[in-house]
Amino acid sequence: EVQLEESGGGLVQPGGSLRLSCTASGFNFSRYSMNWVRQAPGKGLEWLSYINNSSSTIYYADSVKGRFTISRDNAKNSLHLQMNSLSPGDTGVYYCARDWGIIGYWGQGALVTVSS
């Protein structure tokens, strides 16, 4: 069974940093690209970042470019999102999701709250 589990969410002050992780199981992680998608409270879905299976291709949404860094460790079946210079507008639930053309598997999400 494919499973994705996010961790690392929490409360952080404006200007602070946080690192999210997504642990994958039930499939060959090293063969799949991955994404981060977030959802602000009561709002829709916003794609944030993509990394291919070998980490050779990475994309970011303009809203996070220069502040967020996506990475992965295929040996540990894990995906990461380093988030710096956080602002209240970054508050929301952050999901990791597998693949790009057919995003069929999503984690349960990690809540990030940016507030003083």
Next chain:
Amino acid sequence: DILLTQTPLSTPVTLGQPASISCRSSHSLVHSDGNTYLSWLQQRPGQPPRLLIYKISKRFSGVPDRFSGSGAGTDFTLKISRVEAEDVGIYYCMQAKQFPLSFGQGTKLEIK
């Protein structure tokens, strides 16, 4: 960037009746590989998104056949043949033709 516009934004439906949601793209979603990467996702209250339909009309694993997708180019439709109580939630179309990936605003389906 590709903009996806969904209509309606809210749709009250009687149990057992059909429902239809439209998604219009600002650009053609036909990829250079010949596929059209338009998907439909369902998000039930308090749950992560769930893939229903991919490549316009293909049902994902475990999705009931009352859900169907159609369309081409820039205009797409999700249809539910007979709405059930468990179908309450928000439905999003999503394009993966190019980065940045993008989603429609969402359509809230509620029971009348």
